[in-house]
Amino acid sequence: MTITLHNTLTRKKEPFVPIDPANVRMYLCGPTVYDRAHLGNARPVLVFDVLYRLLRHTYGADHVTYVRNFTDVDDKINATALAHQQAGAPGTLEDLVAERTDETIAWYHADMDALGALRPDHEPRATEYIAQMVAMIDGLIKDGYAYENEGHVLFRVRKYSEYGALSGRSVDDMIAGARVEVAPYKEDPMDFVLWKPSSDDLPGWDSPWGRGRPGWHIECSAMAYELLGDRFDIHGGGNDLQFPHHENEIAQSKCAGHGFANVWLHNEMLQVEGKKMSKSLGNFFTVRDLLEDGVPGEVIRFVMLATHYRKPMDWTEKKREESSKTLMDWLHVLKKHGYTPKMVKQLKAEGQWSGDGELLGTLSNDLNTPGALARMHVLAKARTAEGLVPLAHALELLGLVADWSLVDLTPSQDVKMADWVPAVIDRLIEERGAARAAKNWGEADRLRDLLNSAGVQVTDIGGSATWAPGPDFDPAKLEGLT
RNA sequence: GGCGAGUUGGCGGAGUGGUGACGCAGCGGAUUGCAAAUCCGUGAACAGGGGUUCGAUUCCCCUACUCGCCUCCA
Known part of the structure; x- marks a missing residue:
């Protein structure tokens, strides 16, 4: 089964050809860990979880490497820790930062687990790769792609002629737009920070340019190289990251001589009842808020998968209800035909556990999850236990049923x-x-x-x-x- | 201002150069004391204008509108 994916680099759907089918490699930009994940954070996680599952299904579970980082060095984290300190929390700011990031990572794991997202193979923390970032920055300076000024190290955007290729922008147009930070230590307003100085109370690391901390973009370049190698298959994230984050990652990595990613995937943004989710509009909520309101993780996942990843996804109460009902209907059909954890185990042992070809084809077509769900409605019309295997298989493949004891629950339970x-x-x-x-x-x-x-x-x-x-x-x- | 995505039936949402998915709601029937639940069946759409074509909802151009990113929030 050939998988096709929409590559942001070419703006086209292309057949996916892995560099090494024995080790398909993907990287997803993970969260900055300063607070609970909101619903929008969950979308790329679920999109890439489906991709991860599909790749594992296609190439074998042991032949896919999935990396998703934790950004645990960032000014937002520092600000949060500072606020805690000012509110009377004991300890140094660095202690409070560490406490906060550890706590947030634990929350993140709990919340994403509840959505049925598989843990990636590697979840590197930026702070564990400072040495690699420093080495990379050092190399960029030596080759003239970066420069030091007033304790900052900046990437010389004009040195990289392909800059803007991913997001379809030109440096001159962006400067004309004037939404760039002008700073005295920059040669060019578009140049971006690779390293910046830290004051004594802020987290910092020694470097050839003094005690400081990395800029936001360099971590992904360094960690992807370290864990996935010179060239890897897929790099993804929300389309808000397309510029500047991913553009900058490409610039750094390419100028460092790395092959970097072949295919770029970007998911569209999430809205709530037709409006952008934002703190100022008051429609902002976290995954945990929903779970605590009694919305099962499977239902959240279902709603997410019901919209194609390249379209804006609108979270509405009506969709939540319909998704819940559909999922219940399917589980009831399976239960009615004798499905239990034991029976599923037996089906698998007997080699009866097979997926629906049409559904797999649909899913392989640029992750058409709404199409796959539609197909499942048809599969659910089967009226025998073995006829329903493809439905059950699909529920498991899409991560909608992590544990078949779910089917055993009676509605009242x-x-x-x-x-x-x-x-x-x-x-x-x-x-x-x-x-x-x-x-x-x-x-x-x-x-x-x-x-x-x-x-x-x-x-x-x-x-x-x-x-x-x-x-x-x-x-x-x-x-x-x- | 720059960049990008989208506009499919009452709603959600796929897909296709020529027999117009799928779900919800609606309608009709079976069933029921009447209903509900369930089952069976069924009507209904491709923003507007040009172009390419034997033929376009599907390809190209233009217009309108919506949305997103570029700014703390993915």
């Missing part, structure tokens, strides 16, 4: 409820059954309306009735009926 709740509902169902038997329709309907008003889904099959919490389940409405 999905919702946390106090002990008295099922007892009351069972009693009302029983009373209604009696009323129905007596053909007392008024009373029977009154009881059903009461249950419905609390969001209880009452299902009549034959003469008996079962129930399950519906989407608007609110047991508080049944309180006082004990």
Whole structure:
């Protein structure tokens, strides 16, 4: 199965040809670790998680290397630590920075795990690669691609003639736009910082240019080289990183003599109810906020995958509901046909665990996840256990089911409820059954309306009735009926 | 100001140079005491204007509109 990917460098969809099929290598720009990941941070993680899974499926799980970094040296982190210090937290600023980054990384792992994202093979922290960055900067200076001035080291953008190729910009146009920082230590306003001085209280490392810290872009160039080698297959991130971050990475790496990435992938941004998610608009929320509101990680993931990665994705309450319902329907179909963790294990052992070719083709076509989900609706129409294998396979491939015990949950177990709740509902169902038997329709309907008003889904099959919490389940409405 | 993406039925959202996915909602039917849930069936779209073509929603150009990035937030 040939995978095609849209390469930002060429602005075209191209067949993906790995440099070494025995070791397909990809790099994703990870988070700056100063706070909880917001929903927008989750999009590239999930897009690249699907790519990672697809590559593993295509080339073998042991033949893909995925690197995603943690930016743990950054002025935002310093500012956050400083704010903590001023609020009375004990310790030096460096201690507080370390504390903060460790804490944030732990949060990040917990949140991304909850979304079903596989851990990358390597998660390097920038602070562990300072020596490599210094060496790289040193080489750039020696070759005339960078210069030192007032304790800063800057990249000489004019020296790299290809600058702007990735983002389709020209240096002169950008200067005309005048949105560049002019600083006395820059030869040219477009030059960007490779190294900058640190004051004594800020985190810093010794270097040929004095105690300081790296600029933002150099870390990715250094870590990608260190972990993936001179040339690797795929480099990705949000399209906000296309310029300047990725442009600068390319400039540094190419001028350092590295081959760098073949294919560049950029995901579009996330919006919330049609608007950009931003703190100023007040529609800003984190992954953790959603999880705590009771939105399962699988549902968040489903909503994300329902929009192609190169289109703006709009998070809406309506999509959340529809996604939740669809996922539930599929799990119920599987459960109805006997799916359990044991059965899945057995299917795999017997070699019955195979995917749907059409779905794999769709997914291989530039990660068409909405198309794959559409195909799953068709696969879900199968009415035998073995006919449903492709659906189950797809759910696992897309990371929508990490653990097949999920299918074993009955709907009522999905919702946390106090002990008295099922007892009351069972009693009302029983009373209604009696009323129905007596053909007392008024009373029977009154009881059903009461249950419905609390969001209880009452299902009549034959003469008996079962129930399950519906989407608007609110047991508080049944309180006082004990 | 610079750069880029998009505009498909009521809504969401794929795809294709010629028989117009898929889901939700709607409508019709089965079922039901009546409903719900479920099952079966079904109508409905390619921003506007030019061009290329035997033929364009699909390719090219223009216009309009929307959105994003370039600025602390991916």
